[in-house]
Amino acid sequence: MLAELATSPWLLLGAFILLAYTTEAMTGFGSIVIALSLGALVLPIEAMLPVLVPLNIVMTGFLAWRLRGHADRDALLRLILPAMTAGTAAGYLLHPWLGDAALKTLFGLLIVWFAARELWRSVRAPLPAARGRVWTQGWTLAAGVTHGLFASGGPLLVYALSGARLDKARFRATLIVVWFTLNSLLTAAFLVDGSLWPALPRVAAYLPLLPVGVILGEVLHRRVDEAGFRRAVFAVLLAAGLALAWPY
Template identity: 65%
Template sequence: MVELLTLPWLLLALFIFLAFTTEATTGFGSIVIALSLGALLFPIPELLPILVPLNIVMTSVLSWRHRHAIHWPTLCRMILPLMVVGTLAGYGLRPWLGDQLLKTAFGLLVLWFSSRELWRLWKGITVKPHGKVWSQFWMLMAGMTHGLFASGGPLLVYALSGLALDKQQFRATLILVWLSLNGLLTLVFLLDGSLLPAAPHIAVMIPVVIAAMLLGEWLHRRVNEARFRQAVFVVLWMTGGILAWPG
């Protein structure tokens, strides 16, 4: 437990606080941000069994509190069937990829997503809805990236672009998606033996997640979400570039 007081773990606690505050505010971003920053310090396979169960702590509470806003037809008919299949496929691909390739591929994903969102925000581009087949394809790909990195948010947000959900529905529906898929991944981590060694780190980080959730709930009601997302995407863009850089 002494290692938890070292600088890398203290920095990871800070990254988790920032990342989970973002998801509590917007509905996505906890693992993609924490993993982006944490991968500068630790291997991705070491981080996932810590971050995924921590996400369940927050999303279970938020899903219950905001259950009235969940858009069940979108969740059950569109998102979950394709993303569950994709998540299992992505997890199956992980052993075939080395740590460096995982890190580079994840960096490129983050770089693409953050660049796209910053360009859209800067130009004031209105998001147009995708066709049904194209949306389904990106939902499947979102599931695969979730199985690989527990970070299906970027591609799922892209797949849902233009969908007629208000701010509360969008946030509540996404949070339940992450609760469902991360529950599945946590079971897989338990079965493959990677969850129990991570348990001490999870326990220590739970108070950090609770503090982040409370702050995110407060920010969701009070801050300009567009400005907040812009700041997050700038951080993600810089981090994605570092991760994607070979070496």
Template identity: 60%
Template sequence: MPLEAHLALGVFILLAYTLEAITGFGSVVIALSLGALLLPIEQLLPILVPLNICMTGYLSWRYRRLIDRRLLAGSILPGMLVGTLLGYCLSPWLDGQALKRGFGVLILWFALRELLRRPSAKVRHVPIWIMRATTTAAGACHGLFASGGPLLVLALAGSPLDKSRLRATLVAVWFTLNGLLTLAFALDGRLLPALPQVVSFAPLLVLGIWLGERLHRRVDERYFRLGIYAVLVVTGVLLVAPWKLF
């Protein structure tokens, strides 16, 4: 990887993992969407997923008392696990460029949805069958891109969790699923070549957690996320169009 690309990816990782420390999701979806301007998605995943389990493992342990275990085990993990397995098994059969463009469409949909949503709009309760279907679809996206967060957050719309309990529950989901994906990458041979880059980017996790913890307490989460969604709109457009930074 050229030095310029390595430095740019480091900036993307810091931004993405700071956001996850604030909200409980978004690290891989942001780092992957921006990083895909530099490298193929299949090369990025074995770097970003092990980094994610380091962060989510720490946050899951620190905030373990805030995790909604009933929601996690009963409503989230069953569908997410099935979907993740399905997405992982399908990924070798999909065209890389089409996968990248499909990911761009997903990013655009999610970011535009969040940017256009009225702040005063009431959150409606999601019927259980829609929640289960959306959770399984989120798992499939996670198996393909390790980025099931947007759809999972949609599935959890209307849940009574406050932002701290939601964050704790979400990071427990990512720790579980990304632990399984990391094992899969180890078995299919993709993890070992990526380990030097995982180690080189690991110090950024410490800085990201430190920044994210403070921003979680002090900064209005909505305004911070609006800026991220605006970046994602631009990124989604760039992913749909064949273009690279370096």
């Protein structure tokens, strides 16, 4: 397995995972989105998901336990988890009907929208408007579908909750509980469909990158301008999304 990882493209995925978790530790967002969007340039999405999702459980599980007191249980149980769980199940069931080319195009469009929106917000920084419950739940359901397809419901869920009145600490803790819960369900689904067992050696091989990424992220958080770093990451994601959406 180490010999396989030492050859492209799995070596590149390791570099993308390190970048993803460094960014997550520094800015608080995007471990799977970054690794999957860059990795999809060189590997099939369905081959990476059984690797990236269990890796994410390790970090989110620790953080979910550590921040459990800050999570908004009412928002989780009444607003977020029911719609996200239903959407994730729908996305997971839809996944086999889509070929890799269609998956890459859809994922690329999602990343283009997400990166362009975040770059625009970094310049304009508009105040979020209050949203109705139906609007929020509709976008939350859509976020669940993208999570079932790509384990990347974050962009749409953050958009869905943009008008919610959650302070920074509760918002972060609530999202972490969502990712831990849904990624645990996806990992169980990968176990049932047989895709998890072949991926476990790669998961084990990439595990040491997580603490390295956390340490690098902490160092960069203290020494590098976070706003500039985020803009640079979003610019890379925008280019990757364009390449995935229009591969030819």
